[in-house]
Amino acid sequence: MDELRERTNPVFNTARATLLQLAQAGHTGAAMMADKLGLDLAGMTATDEGKKAMSRSNVAVLELRYRSMNAFIEATGAKTVVDLPCGYTPRALEDFIADKRYIACDLPAVTDEMGPLVEKILAERGQKRNVAYHGVDATNYASLRSALEGVEGPLCITTEGLLMYLTKPELAALMDNIRRILDEFGGVWITQDPEVVRVYIAMTLVVMSSDPAAAKGAVQALGGTADMNTVFQSKEGDKAKSTLLATKNAFGGSAANVMTVKGTPEQLAAAKDFLRAHGLKAELTPVARQMPKLSSLDPERTELARQAMERVNLWTITPDGDAVPVEGADGAFGVDTAVDGGELTVTLRGRVDSLTAPDFLAAFEKAAEGKTLTAARVDMSRLEYISSAGLRVLLIMTKRVGAGRVTVTEANELIRSIFEQTGYDDILTLQ
Ligand SMILES: C[S@@+](CC[C@H](N)C(=O)[O-])C[C@H]1O[C@@H](n2cnc3c(N)ncnc32)[C@H](O)[C@@H]1O
Numbered sequence: 301m302d303e304l305r306e307r308t309n310p311v312f313n314t315a316r317a318t319l320l321q322l323a324q325a326g327h328t329g330a331a332m333m334a335d336k337l338g339l340d341l342a343g344m345t346a347t348d349e350g351k352k353a354m355s356r357s358n359v360a361v362l363e364l365r366y367r368s369m370n371a372f373i374e375a376t377g378a379k380t381v382v383d384l385p386c387g388y389t390p391r392a393l394e395d396f397i398a399d400k401r402y403i404a405c406d407l408p409a410v411t412d413e414m415g416p417l418v419e420k421i422l423a424e425r426g427q428k429r430n431v432a433y434h435g436v437d438a439t440n441y442a443s444l445r446s447a448l449e450g451v452e453g454p455l456c457i458t459t460e461g462l463l464m465y466l467t468k469p470e471l472a473a474l475m476d477n478i479r480r481i482l483d484e485f486g487g488v489w490i491t492q493d494p495e496v497v498r499v500y501i502a503m504t505l506v507v508m509s510s511d512p513a514a515a516k517g518a519v520q521a522l523g524g525t526a527d528m529n530t531v532f533q534s535k536e537g538d539k540a541k542s543t544l545l546a547t548k549n550a551f552g553g554s555a556a557n558v559m560t561v562k563g564t565p566e567q568l569a570a571a572k573d574f575l576r577a578h579g580l581k582a583e584l585t586p587v588a589r590q591m592p593k594l595s596s597l598d599p600e601r602t603e604l605a606r607q608a609m610e611r612v613n614l615w616t617i618t619p620d621g622d623a624v625p626v627e628g629a630d631g632a633f634g635v636d637t638a639v640d641g642g643e644l645t646v647t648l649r650g651r652v653d654s655l656t657a658p659d660f661l662a663a664f665e666k667a668a669e670g671k672t673l674t675a676a677r678v679d680m681s682r683l684e685y686i687s688s689a690g691l692r693v694l695l696i697m698t699k700r701v702g703a704g705r706v707t708v709t710e711a712n713e714l715i716r717s718i719f720e721q722t723g724y725d726d727i728l729t730l731q
Pocket of ligand 1: 384438654
């Protein structure tokens with residue numbers, strides 16, 4: 301199952317890199333966790349990709365985001381923290397978590413590894429914590445709700461490093477879920493994800509410039525309507541640009557969707573409109589309000605980073621009183637297969653998401669094993685939703701059966717729009 305999970309959800313590997321970067325920034329808990337997980341800093345930095353990912357500016361970004369989020373979480377005063385997604389974060393070990401309930405949620409492949417590991421480390425360190433790990437898919441309401449069973453609000457839901465990986469329909473499902481959860485439990489959802497590109501730009505300029513004074517002008521350009529191109533035209537632009545491109549190549553994160561604000565007022569308005577359409581509103585607070593001490597930067601550059609963070613915001617998201625919450629579909633997943641001659645028929649029910657895509661892949665591979673398939677029909681008449689993990693399985697099917705030979709029947713309007721937005725309508729035959 302681990303291999304199936306990895307093939308349908310490649311993103312979770314980025315969370316391991318985050319842990320290594322925190323370890324690189326001198327976080328002892330992160331170093332201990334990385335060691336116990338068998339993650340090898342030397343091995344990672346030895347490769348070309350590893351070197352790029354470990355650039356000093358990326359380490360500073362991760363340290364800044366992690367430590368400032370801790371301070372923002374504390375400032376909410378919430379007694380229950382829902383880390384969505386938790387990845388391999390060492391947050392469960394932090395002192396400020398000691399008087400809180402900490403619910404760590406991520407894909408099962410991550411939480412199955414992290415739950416026992418954190419329990420072991422806490423026992424070894426003699427630390428008492430109210431900590432639980434739950435396998436969820438953030439787009440799947442039922443999985444989130446079951447992680448919150450018996451929990452008391454108000455909640456502080458925190459999201460670091462998720463929104464940029466989601467497609468628009470996945471973002472929509474996540475927002476509807478958050479609205480429902482905040483309606484029931486109360487509290488806030490906090491995230492720096494919408495402006496993460498701006499954090500990368502700012503920190504790359506702050507760290508990479510040979511002369512801090514030269515970086516100052518470029519950092520100031522982050523205000524107002526500056527976007528990446530304006531910043532790149534600054535004196536230090538070229539160096540910053542190559543570092544940013546290296547980051548993008550190392551992790552493959554495209555960081556471009558409706559919830560990504562690089563700088564223009566139009567992007568900001570689109571992100572706020574999207575939230576509103578899902579019954580949510582955002583209040584923006586400069587990250588500088590909770591500027592942490594950074595071990596990865598000297599005091600002069602930390603001060604420059606603080607100035608840059610006056611222009612980059614934490615988003616505090618709460619229900620928008622007037623908007624009507626959307627009830628998401630919660631149908632249970634099911635898959636049946638049949639092979640007749642060279643033709644495979646697959647019938648799907650409920651939701652194909654990160655939790656259920658491995659079962660879809662397993663069912664397909666079992667049905668296809670040892671056969672020569674010339675065509676496949678996927679009956680979606682009872683399918684409610686498909687995420688990118690499910691799309692990856694359709695791609696694997698197409699590669700196995702042959703281009704243009706996978707036919708999808710009776711997909712609902714939402715699923716059709718997902719195919720159109722992702723270009724899958726070009727590789728599948730829709731009926
Ligand atoms: C870049 S990591 C960030 C993890 C953590 N917040 C941190 O800062 O270290 C992204 C995480 O999102 C998780 N993820 C991706 N898609 C998800 C989904 N649909 N539901 C829940 N978690 C998801 C991945 O497994 C991965 O751990």
